[in-house]
Amino acid sequence: MKNKLYQHFVRNKQQGHKSFAVLVDPDKVDNKKIEQLVRLATDAKVDYFLVGGSLLTSNYLDECIQQIKALCNIPVILFPGSPSQVSKYADALLYLSLISGRNPELLIGHHVVSAPMVRKSGLEIMPTGYMVIDGGAPTTVSYISNATPIPSDKNEIALCTAMAGEMLGMKLIYMDSGSGAKRPIPESMIEMVASQVEIPIIIGGGITEPEKAYRNCKAGADVIVVGNAIEKDSSLIKELSSAVHSTAVIV
Numbered sequence: 687m688k689n690k691l692y693q694h695f696v697r698n699k700q701q702g703h704k705s706f707a708v709l710v711d712p713d714k715v716d717n718k719k720i721e722q723l724v725r726l727a728t729d730a731k732v733d734y735f736l737v738g739g740s741l742l743t744s745n746y747l748d749e750c751i752q753q754i755k756a757l758c759n760i761p762v763i764l765f766p767g768s769p770s771q772v773s774k775y776a777d778a779l780l781y782l783s784l785i786s787g788r789n790p791e792l793l794i795g796h797h798v799v800s801a802p803m804v805r806k807s808g809l810e811i812m813p814t815g816y817m818v819i820d821g822g823a824p825t826t827v828s829y830i831s832n833a834t835p836i837p838s839d840k841n842e843i844a845l846c847t848a849m850a851g852e853m854l855g856m857k858l859i860y861m862d863s864g865s866g867a868k869r870p871i872p873e874s875m876i877e878m879v880a881s882q883v884e885i886p887i888i889i890g891g892g893i894t895e896p897e898k899a900y901r902n903c904k905a906g907a908d909v910i911v912v913g914n915a916i917e918k919d920s921s922l923i924k925e926l927s928s929a930v931h932s933t934a935v936i937v
């Protein structure tokens with residue numbers, strides 16, 4: 687099985703390098719917007735594009751990825767909201783299991799149904815323990831997943847969930863307060879999880895300021911994901927990316 691990108695994640699973690707990922711929702715872009723986004727992302731040395739959404743209504747996923755790949759070498763990682771969001775044009779797939787919820791379909795059901803298709807895609811598969819954290823108001827992911835998010839002040843629940851995910855063999859932990867969350871994940875929660883989990887940790891949801899991205903990295907995040915804030919103001923890419931990359935960590 688391919689694991690080139692994952693090795694990259696692990697190496698970065700070992701060396702204390704933090705990464706910045708831009709989330710692209712195919713429903714919210716067109717070829718022109720992608721061209722602009724790719725230009726800004728290349729200039730800002732963005733590490734990854736994540737592509738997907740909790741709910742996609744357009745049929746633009748394949749074309750969107752092909753367009754990004756034609757314009758740059760930034761790896762494209764699928765962040766699928768459903769099994770239909772698998773595209774062979776991407777480099778890798780976050781194979782998400784919603785370990786913070788108790789919805790069997792999102793823990794294993796969808797995976798069983800889509801396994802042959804996922805295998806056939808030839809994508810690099812990254813088994814990811816996906817944890818939704820309460821972001822102050824219902825988000826698309828909390829509604830669609832039909833699963834209760836982890837309360838944002840229950841650091842121990844987050845820690846035990848992430849530990850269980852790691853021991854079950856997940857290769858990444860993605861803690862997400864949902865796209866456009868009112869409140870991003872508190873640093874204290876990131877710090878607690880990072881103190882006892884060795885696999886790379888992705889943090890996203892409601893991050894709008896470079897300072898918050900920086901503090902999250904200091905707390906132990908390995909990859910910061912921003913979507914919504916960049917959709918509103920794409921010039922933020924540069925500041926967010928510099929803030930993440932400026933995090934000096936002694937390892």
Ligand code: 1GP
Nearest residue numbers: 865866890891892913914
């Ligand atoms: C959502 O973590 C991602 O799943 C990014 O969230 O769109 O709020 O940046 P935002």
